[in-house]
Structures are given as structure tokens and as C-alpha cells.
Amino acid sequence: MTKVLVHIELEGEGLAGVSFQLLAAARRIAGPEGSVEALLIAADPTPLLPSLGAAERVFTLSGERAGDYLPELHLQAMAEATRRTRPDVVLTAYSSAGLDLAAATAAACDLSLIAYCQSAERVEAGLRVSSQLYGGRLLAQSEVAFPAVLSVMPGAYDEAAGRLAGSPEQSDLADSLQLPEPRMRVIEVIAPDGGGIDITKAESLVCVGRGIGDADSIAEAEELAGLLGAEIAGSRPVIDAGWLPKARQVGKSGMKVKPKLYLCLGVSGAPEHLEGMSDAEFIVAVNKDSAAPIFEVAHLGTTCDLFDLLPALAEGLKSRPGQ
Amino acid sequence: MHIAVILRLVPDLSDELDLSEDGKSIDREWVGITLNEFDEQSLEEAVLLKEASDAKVTALALAGEGVERMLQGALARGADAAVMLEGEGEDHLDSRAAAPIFAEAIRTCGADLVLTGVQTIEDLFGQLAPYLGSLLDWPHVSAVSGVALDQGHIVVRQEYSGGRQARIEVALPAVIGVQTASRPPRYVSASKLKEAMLSGRLTAQAAAATPLPNRAEVLGLAPPDRSAGATMIGDDPDEAAAAILEALSARGLLAG
Numbered sequence: 001m002t003k004v005l006v007h008i009e010l011e012g013e014g015l016a017g018v019s020f021q022l023l024a025a026a027r028r029i030a031g032p033e034g035s036v037e038a039l040l041i042a043a044d045p046t047p048l049l050p051s052l053g054a055a056e057r058v059f060t061l062s063g064e065r066a067g068d069y070l071p072e073l074h075l076q077a078m079a080e081a082t083r084r085t086r087p088d089v090v091l092t093a094y095s096s097a098g099l100d101l102a103a104a105t106a107a108a109c110d111l112s113l114i115a116y117c118q119s120a121e122r123v124e125a126g127l128r129v130s131s132q133l134y135g136g137r138l139l140a141q142s143e144v145a146f147p148a149v150l151s152v153m154p155g156a157y158d159e160a161a162g163r164l165a166g167s168p169e170q171s172d173l174a175d176s177l178q179l180p181e182p183r184m185r186v187i188e189v190i191a192p193d194g195g196g197i198d199i200t201k202a203e204s205l206v207c208v209g210r211g212i213g214d215a216d217s218i219a220e221a222e223e224l225a226g227l228l229g230a231e232i233a234g235s236r237p238v239i240d241a242g243w244l245p246k247a248r249q250v251g252k253s254g255m256k257v258k259p260k261l262y263l264c265l266g267v268s269g270a271p272e273h274l275e276g277m278s279d280a281e282f283i284v285a286v287n288k289d290s291a292a293p294i295f296e297v298a299h300l301g302t303t304c305d306l307f308d309l310l311p312a313l314a315e316g317l318k319s320r321p322g323q
Numbered sequence: 324m325h326i327a328v329i330l331r332l333v334p335d336l337s338d339e340l341d342l343s344e345d346g347k348s349i350d351r352e353w354v355g356i357t358l359n360e361f362d363e364q365s366l367e368e369a370v371l372l373k374e375a376s377d378a379k380v381t382a383l384a385l386a387g388e389g390v391e392r393m394l395q396g397a398l399a400r401g402a403d404a405a406v407m408l409e410g411e412g413e414d415h416l417d418s419r420a421a422a423p424i425f426a427e428a429i430r431t432c433g434a435d436l437v438l439t440g441v442q443t444i445e446d447l448f449g450q451l452a453p454y455l456g457s458l459l460d461w462p463h464v465s466a467v468s469g470v471a472l473d474q475g476h477i478v479v480r481q482e483y484s485g486g487r488q489a490r491i492e493v494a495l496p497a498v499i500g501v502q503t504a505s506r507p508p509r510y511v512s513a514s515k516l517k518e519a520m521l522s523g524r525l526t527a528q529a530a531a532a533t534p535l536p537n538r539a540e541v542l543g544l545a546p547p548d549r550s551a552g553a554t555m556i557g558d559d560p561d562e563a564a565a566a567i568l569e570a571l572s573a574r575g576l577l578a579g
Binding site for chain 1: 334336337339340349360364418419422441442444445446447448449450451452453454456457458462463464465466468478481482483484485486487488489490491492493494497500502503504506507535536537538539540541542543544545546547549551552553554555556557558559560561563564565566567568570571574576577
């Protein structure tokens with residue numbers, strides 16, 4: 001009988017969507033014979049339990065320090081829940097919390113680990129896992145023996161399949177968990193600072209990636225955005241380089257957007273970027289590299305040089321009737 | 324304070340990725356290699372911390388092709404010392420296999436803060452920073468975009484999806500997985516690089532440690548299925564522009 005333990009994340013006051021995806025994955029891995037358990041750390045877990053019907057049992061940890069995500073507390077609780085229940089599989093999301101917890105739990109509890117999991121199927125005494133590597137350019141097929149941690153890509157499993165109402169049994173981890181002297185504390189949680197811009201509300205976005213080359217070239221993309229009535233946005237390398245402000249970042253550590261038009265220039269389409277935009281209604285991708293993963297999610301694509309395309313697009317837009 | 328920065332070379336994604344004969348790994352013989360972009364950010368953050376305090380910065384890396392040059396680059400950027408760890412056996416170790424070796428080297432060099440990139444493009448068996456945190460039993464935070472010193476401890480900024488962040492105070496010693504430095508990485512001039520090459524601050528030392536058992540193995544690597552992808556419209560800029568504008572117009576996506 002396969003036993004799966006799921007790390008649940010909070011988003012604001014509620015449960016994170018990705019956690020329901022993990023529960024869906026857990027049910028699938030556990031199969032009809034197996035069991036699913038979850039770990040929920042929250043100031044007050046009780047009102048959230050009925051949403052975790054995909055699990056038979058939920059380990060909880062509550063109280064003042066449990067309110068905001070605190071890496072060391074979650075790790076201590078994960079290790080304790082793992083020791084108590086001895087799962088075959090531990091599921092974490094490929095998220096900031098998951099990055100803290102997956103490998104640390106694996107090392108603390110002597111578990112193997114497969115990261116960036118896109119899908120997993122049962123094989124004898126283990127799992128066969130498909131993972132995205134090399135910025136989404138290659139898929140790795142691997143096999144891991146139980147017990148193991150899987151770090152699962154957001155979007156890999158159907159959220160609705162894990163969103164089941166129910167009344168799972170509650171086990172308070174505080175009964176057995178001996179917490180050592182704290183070595184970290186949350187000073188403050190900071191809401192997204194849009195600086196007056198909210199790219200999630202834009203109907204059209206022009207997104208520039210590393211391929212834009214330098215800060216000066218962004219002006220050309222901004223001109224195109226202006227002609228299209230779009231907002232300008234950037235992928236992580238562009239934001240990290242300081243070429244556009246953080247509020248304009250699309251992707252895992254930026255904003256999730258779903259505009260009617262997403263025109264991306266020189267964006268390779270790493271999984272972390274796709275997580276933030278693959279639901280856009282119409283995606284046009286311009287990238288010199290025909291193997292760029294962005295072409296997997298785009299509707300229309302071209303490998304022409306974006307610096308040749310930008311003036312042609314601008315000219316075409318300016319010469320439209322009524323302009 | 325003594326900061327250890329761990330640096331790793333990874334395949335350059337602007338190159339074509341060829342597979343090894345058994346199809347289980349990248350053919351490293353021919354692919355270009357580059358400093359892991361998140362390690363570059365962590366190096367910059369370490370040098371910024373050094374400039375804001377009296378911290379010493381030591382760059383650590385496993386020996387391999389191109390590593391000496393990479394470490395000289397780290398010295399040129401402001402690291403005080405660079406140590407190349409020479410092990411036995413395989414040329415390329417994944418993060419899980421490398422973690423015990425780095426943990427041992429960190430204990431030896433006496434660092435009380437470890438900065439390294441939050442991830443690499445190939446750490447299938449898990450990321451380095453959380454492994455190190457567990458192996459050293461030091462507090463650990465990943466996905467960090469900024470580390471500041473504050474009266475004997477550090478304050479890090481951790482990023483979450485949707486643009487939320489938290490400021491977390493962490494006692495030293497600690498391990499931090501850096502995503503973004505407080506400022507973009509600095510440019511290094513050729514003269515500084517030359518100076519670093521001649522400085523003698525790059526040393527090598529033998530390294531070994533008991534590995535973490537790993538009951539996982541790669542069966543094969545392959546490109547993803549592209550069948551459901553974009554309609555490609557050719558690479559003539561004028562024709563591509565016309566096709567894009569026509570598609571946008573047909574969908575009512577053109578303003579005005």
C-alpha cells in the first residue's frame with residue numbers, strides 16, 4: 001500500500017492552487033489502495049481542513065510562528081511528519097517553499113529526490129518520473145526507488161482533481177515535535193509593489209527576454225507596445241539585469257498573466273516563464289533559436305531577427321488605415 | 324564574517340545540447356560551458372556584502388575543465404580567495420553528489436555564511452543550498468533576492484509567486500540559495516582579470532566526503548514533443564510582420 005505525504009502551501013489566507021495539484025498527483029500515485037496524508041502549517045488550520053478531502057489525514061501545526069511561511073519551521077515539521085508516517089513518497093511543489101524543503105527533507109530523512117517532475121507513474125517499488133531540465137529543452141526520464149521526494153512542476157496536474165471536500169482526520173504535530181531554539185524569524189511580509197502598474201490587468205503585453213540584448217533596445221519594444229496599446233513586460237533575466245522594474249516581471253517569481261495578446265521578443269520560454277503566461281489567449285513568439293521552448297506554447301512563431309522585425313511591425317502598424 | 328560562494332559551470336543554453344552516446348547525459352565534450360547564472364548573482368551579492376562590511380569572500384568550486392578560469396573571474400570580481408576542490412572519480416557531479424564535498428570544504432575553510440545559486444538548469448536530484456543546510460545543520464533559505472547584514476545576523480528577502488516577498492532574519496552560520504543579487508552583476512575588465520590570474524590567490528586542495536545515498540537514476544534524456552507547438556511563419560521580417568498583424572487583426576487585437 002503506497003503512502004504519499006503532501007506539503008500544503010498557503011497563499012494569503014487560503015490554500016495555494018498548486019497544493020491541490022499536488023493532492024491530485026498524490027491520489028494518482030497512491031492508487032485506490034494507497035493513502036494520502038498532508039501537512040498543513042497555519043495560524044488556524046481548522047477552517048481549511050474541509051477543503052483537504054483528497055487526504056485521509058492532515059498533520060497540522062498551528063500558532064503564532066505558523067502564520068507566515070517560515071522555512072525552518074516547515075522543514076522541522078516536514079521531517080517530523082515524515083518520521084511519524086514513513087511515507088513512500090513526499091510531494092513538494094516547485095515553488096519557493098518547495099525549493100527550501102525538497103532537498104532539505106530528503107537529506108534530513110534519507111530519501112532520494114527527483115526534481116522538476118512533470119509526470120510520474122508507478123513502477124515496482126518506485127516511480128518512473130519525467131522531469132523538465134535545461135530550461136525546458138530536454139525531458140529527463142528517471143526512475144527512483146521508494147522512499148523518495150518528488151518536487152512537482154506547477155501546472156503538471158489537474159487542480160480540480162485534488163480539490164475535494166471531506167473531513168480528513170487531524171493529527172497535531174505539536175504532540176511529538178520538539179522545536180529547537182529558533183534560528184530565523186519573519187520580519188515582514190511584503191505585498192506586490194506595482195508602483196502603479198498592474199500587468200495582470202493588461203489586455204495586451206509585449207514581453208522582452210534576454211534576446212533583447214541590452215537596456216537600450218527595450219525602447220524599441222516599448223514603442224511597439226505603445227502602437228499595440230500593450231504594456232511592456234520582461235522575463236527574469238531582463239528584470240535581474242535592471243532593464244525593467246520588478247513589477248513588470250512575468251513568471252514564477254513575478255506575475256501570472258492571462259492577457260488576450262502576449263507578444264514575446266527574445267524570450268526562450270524556460271518552465272519558470274511559461275508558468276506565468278502559458279494561459280494567455282494568443283501568444284506570438286519571436287526567437288532566433290528554433291529549439292526555444294517558447295514555441296511549444298506559442299500559437300504563432302517566427303525565428304527572424306527581432307531587430308529586423310520590430311521596425312517592420314512598427315511600420316505596418318503606423319500605416320494601418322485610421323492611424 | 325567569512326562568506327563562501329559556491330560556483331558551478333553549466334552547459335550554455337545558447338548552444339545546441341548534444342547527448343552522450345548512452346543518451347543519459349549531455350555531451351560535455353563539445354557543448355559550451357558558462358557560469359551558472361544564479362551563482363553569478365550569489366557571487367555579486369557576496370562582493371556587495373564584503374563592500375558593506377569587513378567580510379572575507381572565498382569562492383569554491385569543484386575542479387574541472389574551465390573551472391580555473393571561472394575562479395580567476397571570481398577573484399577579479401572581488402573574491403579574496405578561490406579554492407579549487409580536487410576530488411577523485413567523475414568529472415561532473417550533480418548537486419546531491421557534490422553537497423557533502425562542499426559541506427566538508429565549508430567546515431574546513433571556516434565560513435559562517437554560504438551563498439550559492441538557488442538552482443542550476445540540471446540539478447535533477449535536488450538543489451545544492453538545501454542539501455548543504457541539512458548536512459551542515461545550518462538554517463537555510465532559498466529563492467532569495469537580497470542579503471543584508473544586521474548586527475551579527477543577516478536579513479534576507481525571499482520571493483514567492485505573484486510578486487509577494489518576505490524579509491526574514493536568519494542567525495549565522497547560514498546557507499542562502501540566491502536568485503537575484505541586490506544589484507546586477509558587475510562588469511569585469513580584462514586588466515582586473517589579468518591581475519587576478521597573476522595574484523596567486525587561487526589554490527587547489529584535495530576534497531572527499533561520504534556521499535548521500537541516491538536510489539534514483541536517469542534512464543534517458545530527450546527533447547520534448549513539439550507536435551502541438553506554434554504555427555511558424557518564416558523568417559523574412561516583412562512577411563513575418565505582415566502575418567503577425569493579419570493574425571492580430573483577425574482576432575480583434577489591434578488597438579484603434
